[in-house]
Amino acid sequence: MSAIGTSEYMKIRRYVMNLILHAGKDPVQIPTINDLSEKFGVSRPTVSKAMKELTSEGYIIGRRGIGSFTNPAKISPSSFGRQLPLIGISLGNGLMVHLDKYYGNILAELLKKIVAMPAIVHLVSTGSSDKKQIICDIMNEQLNALVVVDGNSFVSDLRKMGLKVVTTTETHRLTPGSVSPDYDAWGYLCGKQLLKENRRNIVFLHDKEPWNASYNGFRRAFREAGAPLNEKFFLKDYRSSLTELKNMVHYGVQVDAVVDTLWVNNEVAEILMADNPELVKTCALVHNAFSAPQNSGFHEICYEIPFEQIAEETAELLRLQFAGDKAGMDIRKIPMKMIIK
Template sequence: MRINVKEKLLAIEPKYKQIKDILAQNILEGRYAEGEKIPSENELAEQFKVSRHTIIKALNELINEELICRRQGMGSFVVPAKARRKNRIGVLVYHSDNPYYSKIIRGIEDYAKRHGFYIVLCNSEGDILKEESYIKGLLSDVDGFLISPSYMQGELSPGVRLLMQEEMPFVIVSRLPSHKVAGSIDYVIPDDYEGGYKVTKHLIDSGYREILFMTVAGLHRQPEIQDRFLGYKKALSDEGIPFDERFILEAA
C-alpha cells in the first residue's frame, strides 16, 4: 500500500518530521489496520524521495509516540489503539472543591504536566454508580487512574474492581476502603493515626484537656476516621487524660 502523500515536502521543516506527520495521519485515519505491517524503510524512502536515514528518523518518532513498533527481522507494524499511550491520567475524587482534594489535584496536575501528561478530572461525590460510570467511560482514553474511591463498608467499590479486572494501572490516593486490601493494591495515603495523635498532643501541650473529636455522621466507621480516632485516644492516654464519650460528636 502506498502512503497518501497529499503535498510535496516543504523545505521549512525537517523532512523526517513531515514524513512522520504524514505517516501518523495515515495510521490515525485507519489507512492501516491495527497490527498491519507498514511499507519497509526502502519502500518509504522511494515513495518520499528521501534517504533511508531520514525514514529511520521518522519511524523512530512514530515508535516514541507508540503508533508503530518494530519486530526483529519482520519490519514495522501499527500498534493497536488500545495499547497506545494516551498521555492522560484519570483522576477521580470525592469533590474537587474540597480544599483537601484541591491541593492533591494541584500536585497531581503539576507533576503530570512536567512529564508530558494531562489529567481528566471527575467528581464522584461518593456515588458508587457515578464512580463506576466515569471509569467505564475513561478506560479506553487514559493510561491509568488515580482514585479516591467511594466508601463501601470496608469493601472495594465496583469501580475499583473493574480497574483490577481490566488490568488497568491505578493508585488509590487519600483513603483505603479497608486495611485488609492494603497488600493487593497500590496506594498513597496519609498516616491518619499519627495525624490524630499529633493534633491531639498539640492541643494538650497548649493547655487544653477537654478535646472534642468530631466527624460527619455515619463516617466514624471509615478506616481513616477510625485511625484518627485511635490516635486521638492514644494521645489522651499518654497524657493521663481519661477518655470521655461526651466529647465524641458525629455532626449531621
C-alpha cells in the same frame, strides 16, 4: 448509548483524540461512520455530525475516496517525538461537579506532578453513579493508568481488567496502591501537644468518616498517658455538633479545646465567644490551616494537608506500576505538619 451515558459527541471526540495521541507524528485512518456508529452504539447522523465538527476544527482530515485521517499537527508539539502515557484522574466516582479547597488543591498538585512524569492527563468524567457504567466509561477511555481521588468502590474491578490504578484518599481505610495523609499519626502528635498544654476536656466535632480520621490518634495519646478522653465529647453529626457545643458552653462545661475537622472557618470561634468571651484565653482551637479564622485570638493548633507530597508519592506509585515493580502497590502514609500559633 444509554440515555444517561456520556454525551455521544464527547465519546467520538475522545476516541479521535486518543487516536491522534497514540499515533504521534503519523496520521492514522479513522474508522468509517458505520464502524463508529456500531462501536459506540451512537446513531449514524450523530456520528456524522461529530465527525463534521472535528473536521471543521482541523482534528480530522478527509481524503476523498480514501477516508478520514487524524491530523497530528493539531496536537501540541510538546507531545510529539515520544509516546506519552495517557493518565486519567477521577475525582470520586468521576461525577464530581464542584471543587472546593480540598479537591481544588489535590487536583492541582496531581496535575502538576503527572504532566511532569511526563504524561498527558485526562480528567475522567463518567455519566452515571452506577458501578458497571462507571467501569465501562473508564475502560472506554483507553487510559494507560488512572488516579482515583477519594473513591475506591470500583478500583479492584478496574485492576482486574488490567488497568494500573493508584488511589489517593482522605480516609484511614487504606487499600494497596494508595497514598493518604497520616491522620492517625497527626492525631497522636496533636494529642501529645494537648496533654503537654494540660488540656483534658476536649470536644471533637463530627465523629464520622472521613472527618474523624485523626480521632483514634488522639484517643491513643490520651490512653497512653492514663487519661482517656471523655467519649461523650466526641460529637456525631455536623449540625447537631455545633448546637451541642453551644449548649455545653452555655451550661458552663469546661472546654479546654475544640477539634474541628470540618473546615467551617469562623463558626466555632463565634460560638465559643458568643456565650463566654473569656474562653478565648483558656480554650484552644484545633483545625485545618485552611479554615483557620483570621486573628481569632484563640490559641491554635493547625494541621496542613500535604497536597504536594501526596501528589508526588502518587506519581511515584504510578512510575513503579509502569515499571512492573510490586512496590507500586504499597500503602503510603504522608506525615502532616503541626503548626502551633
